[in-house]
Amino acid sequence: MTSVIGYYTTQFGELWEKSFSDLIEESVDGVLNNSFMDKREIDAIFFANMLAGVLENNLHAPSKIAEILGVHIPIFRVEAACASGGVAFHLAKNYLESHPAKTVLVVGAEKMTDYSPEETTNALASAASGEEQEAGLTFPGLYAMMAQVYLEKYKYTEEHLAHISYKNHYHGSLNDKAHFRKKITVDQILRSAYIASPLKVLDCSPISDGASAIILSSDKLLIAKANHKAAVLASEVATDTISLKGRKSLDEIFATRIAAEKAFNHSKLRPKDMKVAEVHDCFSIAEIFAMEDLGFWKKGSGGKKAKERVTMYGSGNDLIVNTSGGLKASGHPVGATGIKQIGEVFLQLTNQAVNRQVKNAKCGLAHNVGGSGGTAVVTILGN
Amino acid sequence: MTSVIGYYTTQFGELWEKSFSDLIEESVDGVLNNSFMDKREIDAIFFANMLAGVLENNLHAPSKIAEILGVHIPIFRVEAACASGGVAFHLAKNYLESHPAKTVLVVGAEKMTDYSPEETTNALASAASGEEQEAGLTFPGLYAMMAQVYLEKYKYTEEHLAHISYKNHYHGSLNDKAHFRKKITVDQILRSAYIASPLKVLDCSPISDGASAIILSSDKLLIAKANHKAAVLASEVATDTISLKGRKSLDEIFATRIAAEKAFNHSKLRPKDMKVAEVHDCFSIAEIFAMEDLGFWKKGSGGKKAKERVTMYGSGNDLIVNTSGGLKASGHPVGATGIKQIGEVFLQLTNQAVNRQVKNAKCGLAHNVGGSGGTAVVTILGN
Numbered sequence: 001m002t003s004v005i006g007y008y009t010t011q012f013g014e015l016w017e018k019s020f021s022d023l024i025e026e027s028v029d030g031v032l033n034n035s036f037m038d039k040r041e042i043d044a045i046f047f048a049n050m051l052a053g054v055l056e057n058n059l060h061a062p063s064k065i066a067e068i069l070g071v072h073i074p075i076f077r078v079e080a081a082c083a084s085g086g087v088a089f090h091l092a093k094n095y096l097e098s099h100p101a102k103t104v105l106v107v108g109a110e111k112m113t114d115y116s117p118e119e120t121t122n123a124l125a126s127a128a129s130g131e132e133q134e135a136g137l138t139f140p141g142l143y144a145m146m147a148q149v150y151l152e153k154y155k156y157t158e159e160h161l162a163h164i165s166y167k168n169h170y171h172g173s174l175n176d177k178a179h180f181r182k183k184i185t186v187d188q189i190l191r192s193a194y195i196a197s198p199l200k201v202l203d204c205s206p207i208s209d210g211a212s213a214i215i216l217s218s219d220k221l222l223i224a225k226a227n228h229k230a231a232v233l234a235s236e237v238a239t240d241t242i243s244l245k246g247r248k249s250l251d252e253i254f255a256t257r258i259a260a261e262k263a264f265n266h267s268k269l270r271p272k273d274m275k276v277a278e279v280h281d282c283f284s285i286a287e288i289f290a291m292e293d294l295g296f297w298k299k300g301s302g303g304k305k306a307k308e309r310v311t312m313y314g315s316g317n318d319l320i321v322n323t324s325g326g327l328k329a330s331g332h333p334v335g336a337t338g339i340k341q342i343g344e345v346f347l348q349l350t351n352q353a354v355n356r357q358v359k360n361a362k363c364g365l366a367h368n369v370g371g372s373g374g375t376a377v378v379t380i381l382g383n
Numbered sequence: 384m385t386s387v388i389g390y391y392t393t394q395f396g397e398l399w400e401k402s403f404s405d406l407i408e409e410s411v412d413g414v415l416n417n418s419f420m421d422k423r424e425i426d427a428i429f430f431a432n433m434l435a436g437v438l439e440n441n442l443h444a445p446s447k448i449a450e451i452l453g454v455h456i457p458i459f460r461v462e463a464a465c466a467s468g469g470v471a472f473h474l475a476k477n478y479l480e481s482h483p484a485k486t487v488l489v490v491g492a493e494k495m496t497d498y499s500p501e502e503t504t505n506a507l508a509s510a511a512s513g514e515e516q517e518a519g520l521t522f523p524g525l526y527a528m529m530a531q532v533y534l535e536k537y538k539y540t541e542e543h544l545a546h547i548s549y550k551n552h553y554h555g556s557l558n559d560k561a562h563f564r565k566k567i568t569v570d571q572i573l574r575s576a577y578i579a580s581p582l583k584v585l586d587c588s589p590i591s592d593g594a595s596a597i598i599l600s601s602d603k604l605l606i607a608k609a610n611h612k613a614a615v616l617a618s619e620v621a622t623d624t625i626s627l628k629g630r631k632s633l634d635e636i637f638a639t640r641i642a643a644e645k646a647f648n649h650s651k652l653r654p655k656d657m658k659v660a661e662v663h664d665c666f667s668i669a670e671i672f673a674m675e676d677l678g679f680w681k682k683g684s685g686g687k688k689a690k691e692r693v694t695m696y697g698s699g700n701d702l703i704v705n706t707s708g709g710l711k712a713s714g715h716p717v718g719a720t721g722i723k724q725i726g727e728v729f730l731q732l733t734n735q736a737v738n739r740q741v742k743n744a745k746c747g748l749a750h751n752v753g754g755s756g757g758t759a760v761v762t763i764l765g766n
Contacts, residue, residue, distance in 0.1 A: 053436045053462075053509055060464035060510035063757020066622035067512070067629055072641050074620040075758075076470060077462050079436075081443035087459060091474060098480035126436055127443035129450070237457040239449035246450055258455050374446020375458075 085338020172329025179331025468721020555712025562714025
């Protein structure tokens with residue numbers, strides 16, 4: 001069974017003193033040190049990044065990583081917008097299925113804060129359709145339209161959304177690698193400025209720098225001697241139209257539904273078997289879609305469930321969601337996000353989540369979305 | 384055995400009337416029609432592209448392709464500069480090794496001619512190291528430095544390089560999909576303007592638009608009934624430092640040597656078993672490096688062999704190289720190139736290369752390089 005045997009993430013945040021290469025190097029060194037491994041034990045590297053070509057004039061990362069590490073092994077760069085990390089992990093797992101007794105690194109990194117918010121926002125918008133870009137839409141606008149449909153259809157208010165951000169900021173306060181460690185009140189969220197109605201600043205994940213790395217292995221001996229390990233029970237990818245106008249409905253992320261169904265079928269598990277989940281809350285509404293589309297919550301019940309904060313750490317409930325702080329508070333360095341999500345589930349499953357450790361976390365799920373739902377990845381870990 | 388069962392390429396050239404999406408759509412429709420297949424028979428897609436994010440504000444291609452095709456299957460975008468196509472094919476083959484009885488599309492596309500040569504050249508330079516970019520180096524400059532070392536070390540002249548371009552333009556004249564179909568003389572090449580000494584305009588591959596697509600399958604029934612098929616005997620990737628200054632020697636592409644050694648070992652074949660090869664001649668000097676590093680020619684003999692035109696169609700020799708016209712004459716739409724190379728070998732092995740058909744082509748090799756040699760991919764097909 002392919003297993004995660006190591007994880008490291010840099011601080012997420014505005015890391016102006018660190019370059020893109022610094023972040024990659026820190027995450028790779030960190031995960032090797034954490035796992036007491038040498039780079040010579042790594043057979044291939046899967047690297048997730050979205051924006052370095054656009055923002056940093058930096059493409060062909062494989063050979064840049066080869067130079068940093070001094071290796072000649074296969075290195076693959078994968079891009080699927082904000083789902084780059086989850087997709088890289090998926091391909092890495094797939095690689096090991098045909099390479100028994102091998103070990104790979106999965107690294108995600110993004111450097112986003114050295115540019116004006118406009119430059120970064122425009123670069124991010126390149127993951128939308130050409131028509132949507134020409135109409136002046138960026139991702140807050142696209143998710144705002146979906147949020148409008150959802151709130152209208154199920155008779156919820158902006159306050160229902162606010163409880164997602166409230167919870168995730170509380171979780172972020174427990175995670176020393178999170179971009180934001182400050183708790184916020186529902187009132188503060190509701191009073192924050194509109195970005196695209198009904199989404200306000202405090203409904204949106206931030207622009208962050210950061211890098212995260214995982215060691216994934218199919219080497220039984222290596223897995224046996226690892227201090228921490230979690231088996232990969234499923235990793236599934238699905239796609240959907242890039243354009244919102246091509247979708248049958250706007251109150252769901254259909255690609256999530258497909259990927260989740262495949263992942264649960266493959267693992268022979270059900271949503272209620274999950275004790276922790278990291279879901280893609282790029283905006284507060286996105287966590288509600290995720291919870292419904294993953295099968296945790298009944299369609300249309302998400303606003304109510306969000307307001308009840310049923311997935312909050314300390315609630316004593318069976319499923320705690322986004323213990324890392326989610327994209328909202330942990331931060332969203334795009335290429336790193338999907339790796340950090342799987343890494344957080346790994347920390348929970350291996351009892352390394354310290355002050356946010358969920359009890360009896362035997363099984364967990366990570367859910368990573370690209371753009372407005374054009375790509376979705378669902379990963380299930382267990383032990 | 385994983386086999387190529389279909390191939391289609393668009394025209395390569397300055398295709399101002401066609402968009403990036405048009406090219407992708409034409410190549411996908413073309414390969415499906417060619418192979419009498421329906422899109423519902425495709426289980427996943429691997430997509431190679433380098434520059435659409437930078438030049439076209441166009442990232443997250445997987446969901447754009449999902450929209451074009453109306454599918455929800457896994458779609459993966461891979462980027463390794465000019466080796467993107469070869470790497471995408473490698474990952475597709477790997478995918479099928481753990482997915483028996485499945486079929487995938489491998490598509491490469493690039494839209495490069497809608498921009499000023501300066502914009503495109505700068506975008507391409509993002510595959511070089513930051514330090515090299517800051518020094519004002521672009522790829523003609525990097526390969527020129529390597530060419531200077533080679534010519535000096537082995538006492539060759541610019542005329543030796545010119546025979547590579549001469550041959551490849553002759554081959555291009557036989558390929559109706561080639562960007563340049565005009566034969567050129569050695570004298571014309573030697574009189575063309577310097578780009579970066581010793582490389583002149585006619586030593587350099589052009590900036591092109593184009594898309595190419597392959598169908599790759601591990602489905603025995605589908606392979607059995609395919610009209611044309613070639614088995615994938617090896618596909619290997621290696622990396623090297625991005626920076627020339629990090630290399631031990633400048634008269635070789637070391638990553639090619641590693642990938643070739645692995646590919647020949649894996650296939651249990653030798654260079655002399657190859658009857659056709661498509662090698663990465665982004666510059667004339669690069670074909671000489673390729674021929675030496677792949678083991679076809681002894682190190683240092685390449686200038687002499689090039690001048691003897693031993694690999695030219697019609698020479699009657701055992702190995703004919705770059706029958707498509709190579710990057711030089713067939714054109715170099717970056718993401719498509721690696722797919723077109725494998726596609727050309729497939730055409731030769733399945734007796735579909737019409738007026739440039741090499742007799743008894745039972746085995747062939749494709750060789751794709753990223754940047755100044757930071758990535759190399761070697762693929763061997765046979766039947």
